[in-house]
Amino acid sequence: MVKLAEIAKASGFSIPVVSRVLSPNPNIEAKIAPKTRELILETAKRMKYRPNRNAEFLKRGQNPVIGVFLPHFRNSLIADLVMGISEAAQKHGFPVSFAFETSFENYRKFIEDTSGLRNCGIITYPYFQVNQEAAKLIEGYCQNGGKMVMVNADKSLYRVPHVGMDDHCGGRIAAEHLLERGCEEFIIIEGIPERRDGFAAKLKDAGMDCTICPETMDSYRIVVDQCRKSGRKIGIFTSADRMAATLHGLLLQAGMVPGERVKLIGYDDLFLSRHLAPALTTIFQPFTEAGRLAVNKLVDIIYDRPAESVALKPELIVRKTT
Amino acid sequence: MVKLAEIAKASGFSIPVVSRVLSPNPNIEAKIAPKTRELILETAKRMKYRPNRNAEFLKRGQNPVIGVFLPHFRNSLIADLVMGISEAAQKHGFPVSFAFETSFENYRKFIEDTSGLRNCGIITYPYFQVNQEAAKLIEGYCQNGGKMVMVNADKSLYRVPHVGMDDHCGGRIAAEHLLERGCEEFIIIEGIPERRDGFAAKLKDAGMDCTICPETMDSYRIVVDQCRKSGRKIGIFTSADRMAATLHGLLLQAGMVPGERVKLIGYDDLFLSRHLAPALTTIFQPFTEAGRLAVNKLVDIIYDRPAESVALKPELIVRKTT
């Protein structure tokens, strides 16, 4: 590991000058001669300098660790997020500390721990309903100098850079695809309001109506019955692969193969979805990319650079059930 | 964050003495008065001291980071592992750096990077076939003072503490369950030799035979045909839920509901398996626990304490397909 002292020696300047050039902290960039800066930057690159976050943050009285709070699900979405976050964090030279929890109580604990540990920043994906109390906790953390970016959460109650998914778009994509497949009747098993609304809106644009069912065991039976009775092409959209998988089996048991007259489309592209027979058409959410972006934004914030919110577009994966 | 200086003050001793007591490094434990040690230990506990790994390892010229190499799969197994590792690492005060890769080439790169970064230890789950060359790489890393524990890998070629799964036992559990259910004919779609062997061995003990099929699309058709033709109770064991899910759908399409005459049991308990209809009976592997154990062992090794290998027992999850 090459260190500042070696670059200082190689470039002929003192350690602090090198530090000022190479330190990502922008508020002290002003007072360096352009040529000096250029030379140092170049030698650093040539010698493959990587900052020692350890020493950097020891000095700052902080931990060079990105804390991450994710819902405790053992599915592909979480795996994707973990991969994206890990990849980007590694690239920036930050290690990570993951907590997997789902309740607000544990969220509060996470925030407290992270404050005590003086982690340099956090990425959180609160799965619970973010209410006034939660919003206050978040605001408090940030007002005390805490750095934070949110993933996939309701963002109306607080002001924190956010990386989310465009659920409304996902719903529209699903409707569009089912329309293309020539469906004449539509059903949605709901779960996430925005997806439902996107789905319904797109159908409405096409002059179509749709049956909305809540996520209950009853709904599955009702949907299967409706499919059996109707002779028309039916398009079913479930707002999670979990539900699609269940319906997939139920339809087969009722003698209907998804993809023939009855079309079925899920959401999430879970690991097993492609292995169903027939394989499930679904909407993929780019959570790996979301994880990368979240880290990039957090690092920006840590070094006092501005960061903006984004919403990522989901993507249709066409397989056999449509 | 309470630091050594505060404990020193509170206990009336100097910082180095406190350090010697509290530092987990065992080779300097000798020269402290028992009463002193006790007093310091107690005050540390009372004041909730947590070591600053940052400062500790800055001094040691290392990074207080556990590197983790995991196969790049977005399934529940990986999620479980990540959760277990994260939980235990957090408990020990170590942050983590995950890499998700599958090839030996990337494994080599990971080992090189981790050496350059001076991470204090690594946990690796090599998914590729570990050959002589890979074994040499591993031995080399360890001989240079690298600390490492292996997860779920072939462990014949090198000497590194290992946390694995008892696949043979998993196969036996599956056979046992199918026998209990009264199956008279048995099929296995193989994938992992130990699981196959455990399955076959248990059946043999019971005086039963079994058809062994490789994992190909052809196998699925052959199995379905055999099920259709036979009038007897059939037990099918696939060595991964992935295959079970496919067969599940194929059986349904052929008019056979898994769980009735034809019994089906998978392996891994993936997230979606419980959501199939009928829900899949499967073998759960305790990867969260494996992750925790791997970290505990690694921390032992980092502080020069001995660590032993273990193999964890998988567990039957009975649902509807048997």
Add this chain to the structure above:
DNA sequence: ATGAAAGCGCTAACAC
């Protein structure tokens, strides 16, 4: 058995 002092790599305050 205990303490004083130095130093890990870096940043920040202050001089020049």
Add this chain to the structure above:
DNA sequence: GTGTTAGCGCTTTCAT
């Protein structure tokens, strides 16, 4: 614009 100096929390000689 650049260099000197001190110090983050801890471990490790080296004295005593």
